[in-house]
Amino acid sequence: MRMLTKLTYLIPLLLTASAFGQDEPPAEGTYEAFMAGSDAAMFTVNNLWILLSAALVFIMHLGFCSVESGLCQKKNTVNILFKNVFIVCIGALTYMAWGFNAMYPGTMGEDWNGFFAMGSPLMNGFADEATRTASVTADYASYTIWTDFIFQAMFAATAATIVSGAVAERVKLVSFMIYATILVGFFYPITGSWKWGTGWLDAKGFYDFAGSTLVHAFGGFAALAAIIVLGPRRGKFTKEGVKPILPHNLPLANIGVFMLFLGWFGFNGGSVLSADPEAVSRVFVTTAMAGFAGGLAAMFTSWAVLKKPDLSMGLNGILAGLVGITAGADSISPWMSVVVGAIAGAIVVFSVIFFDKIKIDDPVGAVSVHGVCGLWGTVAVGIFSTNPDHSFGIQLMGCLAISAFAFIASFVLFFLLKVTLGVRVDAQEEEEGLDVAEHGAPAYTD
């Protein structure tokens, strides 16, 4: 549904804009005329909900900051926060300068090749009267172009933030900043356009409601490539086996997970692209229940496997359930969303253990939560969707195509950085911690 709205509100309409005095009624086809009409209240509530969703997705970035820094070591906290704050800032700015228009080329009403489109800076202001008024008069439109932009911009930075957690505690700051800028500014809009920009995957019938694949699996598999290039933290995989590196602040990680959960109501609920009561309320239910089921499933699965009630597994299970339902939050029934979330919660436990076993070091479990459960959520649409048009085969193809692109693009980019600037801090800095070594200040003092 995401691109339908976009398709319509940007079609240039030929309207006669005219200045008007206080006593004249507003000219037909103008924003003022529309807002004096009978559809204005519905438009206003729809627009308000998408703006609120943008604010909710914004607060997910506090969630990422807090969960990633909480799950890592104390000595690397400032570094993680710095990276995350940088990403959300640069992500929104590059999206304004390039990504938004690169991701939604079909919305210009022109043909495009379905694989790659050039971006361009978002226009400044509502100078173009035709565009502005089209945004409220077209059949499917339910928000202004600025609402659309800010909602999508808050999404955009998410992908790079996912990588941030995986490479934590040993990545070189400047290299990561360059990597993240290119990933979020250039690569993310490409795969985004394949589906939400009416590209080739959309034409094939691939479905990803709010981004299990387009956002989460993209970020998760980009992260996997990066940590393969980067290598594990020193001392993680020793001859004596895997050495657990404990989280330094679990209440902080807990705050992060709750903020992410809260933000997900906007991430999924806003992806309805209107405030339609039936659709948004079902999405709230499926989203929340999948998150709760994921948390419970991960708590009990890890308890059975690890023989102790593990809080961080429970927290990752909640996130896994949320990632899992994201592709089908509007088309999977409430009870099936419990099933999808519970399976995601179980998957994440085994996935975390698996990556430890094959010596791939992912400090916060980002590849498992976002990558593996993103794939699961996408194919789950092919299994559980109430919409008969959704196909398991197409879902599988779509998520593999995007994950493969993310993996390869990330691998090439990070490898180029490795052979040029280097991507890893030296052993002494890693030992000392990045906070003092790179930032000159610890996160906590007495």
Added chain:
Amino acid sequence: MRMLTKLTYLIPLLLTASAFGQDEPPAEGTYEAFMAGSDAAMFTVNNLWILLSAALVFIMHLGFCSVESGLCQKKNTVNILFKNVFIVCIGALTYMAWGFNAMYPGTMGEDWNGFFAMGSPLMNGFADEATRTASVTADYASYTIWTDFIFQAMFAATAATIVSGAVAERVKLVSFMIYATILVGFFYPITGSWKWGTGWLDAKGFYDFAGSTLVHAFGGFAALAAIIVLGPRRGKFTKEGVKPILPHNLPLANIGVFMLFLGWFGFNGGSVLSADPEAVSRVFVTTAMAGFAGGLAAMFTSWAVLKKPDLSMGLNGILAGLVGITAGADSISPWMSVVVGAIAGAIVVFSVIFFDKIKIDDPVGAVSVHGVCGLWGTVAVGIFSTNPDHSFGIQLMGCLAISAFAFIASFVLFFLLKVTLGVRVDAQEEEEGLDVAEHGAPAYTD
């Protein structure tokens, strides 16, 4: 007002549902027809507000997590977070599987006995066209059934979470998990149905707008029973007197209180059950001012009594004010809400001191904040309400009936757990802290 809506939107209407093509207008009585009509925008904004309220009540669970863990000792932090995360997950799932339909039996349009009704799983999807459309065409309806469910489900887990704080630092994890599941899944809907499910207390004219009694006093008196069975923490009450056990992280507790305050705008504001401007705006004012007045009153009362400006008393005073206004947030005038909140803030200080004196150990003051101030708020409706139908005697009877039920049910259940599984960790585990002893990991590492 809570049950009126429910009463109407589930009455099975005999509607002829029909499939329709693109060119036909939607069939009369369907959701699509309703949404094409003139009431659609109002329905949409009402529904949106209740959904947002559900999200706000959700974030109260982060508030509970943070305030409870912040006010306890460092060594038991993981345990508290684990319990709270578990409760919100299991609470929503049991509510979907049993509680929602057990709490609102009158909404089926059938007679019931007014004391106890069987629950059943919430139906899956909007398969029943009649039910779905009834939700938007009946006179009082202002939201979909999914909105109603998710809002009530977020409420449900609150009761057990209140107990969690009181039993903290010495309760056995598995026993508490069983206890909490039964409390939230089975006991809470029973007393809830007495009022909000059109049961016997509702028939008598008892009033509890958003749950001073149905949620807070229920949780507070269930907590009191549990800590009487459980006994105090070792070393709290010694021959030399009461030994204060200091909070381990006050900024965390502070975050928790602000999150609870924020969520209360949804807890009370959403209980209007529509976005009616007059009603919701008055509830915002009474809620906020009672919270602020409670905080000030507790700050100055504790300063006078304890001879020092005590932050945790101030924070508990804010919560006390909020609990106090919850029963009458719609029917107590703004200035009287300041009075109700201030009295609650003073009460909580003396109540905390009182329970310490009679050697009942409540680490976070949950019995005082939720139990005692929940009672106060409920009878305050009988004193300050602008609605002449509200009666002091009925209010007193209602809150005593529900508190007594909560106390007895909790006592019996917790006692049964004590004589079977045991409810308390052993002395060594309590000394060492539950985080390492039960969860194998500390909350903080260096």
Added chain:
Amino acid sequence: MRMLTKLTYLIPLLLTASAFGQDEPPAEGTYEAFMAGSDAAMFTVNNLWILLSAALVFIMHLGFCSVESGLCQKKNTVNILFKNVFIVCIGALTYMAWGFNAMYPGTMGEDWNGFFAMGSPLMNGFADEATRTASVTADYASYTIWTDFIFQAMFAATAATIVSGAVAERVKLVSFMIYATILVGFFYPITGSWKWGTGWLDAKGFYDFAGSTLVHAFGGFAALAAIIVLGPRRGKFTKEGVKPILPHNLPLANIGVFMLFLGWFGFNGGSVLSADPEAVSRVFVTTAMAGFAGGLAAMFTSWAVLKKPDLSMGLNGILAGLVGITAGADSISPWMSVVVGAIAGAIVVFSVIFFDKIKIDDPVGAVSVHGVCGLWGTVAVGIFSTNPDHSFGIQLMGCLAISAFAFIASFVLFFLLKVTLGVRVDAQEEEEGLDVAEHGAPAYTD
């Protein structure tokens, strides 16, 4: 726009209020009649947005608590939290008792002198039918009086909270509480009335959309006066040069900044005073992009100047960008908001260094963020606004007038407190930390 609404909804209309039965239609001119009409849905969504904005501005107080305590030393954490919690409580209560009516005298439809008006307690309830219904029938009205009050009350406490950060770690608690009460309860409404209460600055054409000057510069220059009277922390400025005093908890400060950013969507977005889609969505975009640009600019500026990537400068840069765009969030174009925010982010770095150089000790950078960038944002309207009525000269005059008033009033008040009660803790208490010395408890225990 802020005062236009106020002007209309309080004009006493001569309406015949009448009781009516269930079968009669509601009497003309009543709230009930209005809500049965065609403007009801629009009024409801507008009102809801301002209420949500009030909740968002409320959570900014958690932001202030967390950023101020996180940036200070561990030993003074409880003291900072206590002050902030006190301010938000007393601020709302004094605003209800005096400030609201003192700040909006023109709204009574009476002439006033434009410089100073007497306040009075906000009326209780909606007893005055005429006033109540006027609030929904007048042309510009889009919310109830209670919505207006709670939104403005949440703003009011902000000014004193800004001072709280600047005087942290050495101010005497009781003196500060008296100071903050008078500042927020009495001084803030005076300068507020000059613009938003249709006073003399408004008559001159001064523009301050959401308070770069009326809130932020007011607070920042009040803070500057206070810290000049108070003097620097012991050991900050030594013979060997400026000794950096490191923040004690950067994840906490980070939580604070994100909470402030989130709240700013309500601070600026709610200042549209309706949910008008075009206006609110543009304000969301300009606000967010200025914040992001401010963060990036401060990161890179401080990196260049201080030779290390400094997290706390980046965080203050975000706040600087947000303060900077506040005066013109509705009248500066999106790309120019990036410029305004980026300049603010650079300014804050040099300003913090400058105040250190002239030995004015501001532990959290409040004077730079709120004072200096508040001035910048106000004059930026004169430079970048798309509205030709905005004038650089008038903007400069307005912000200097209000800042000068804030500085002088704060200086006189704080000086009087210094020579009477004293404003500073003694050297031993400062060394020991205010938490144990004044509050008898540390913020963190093991």
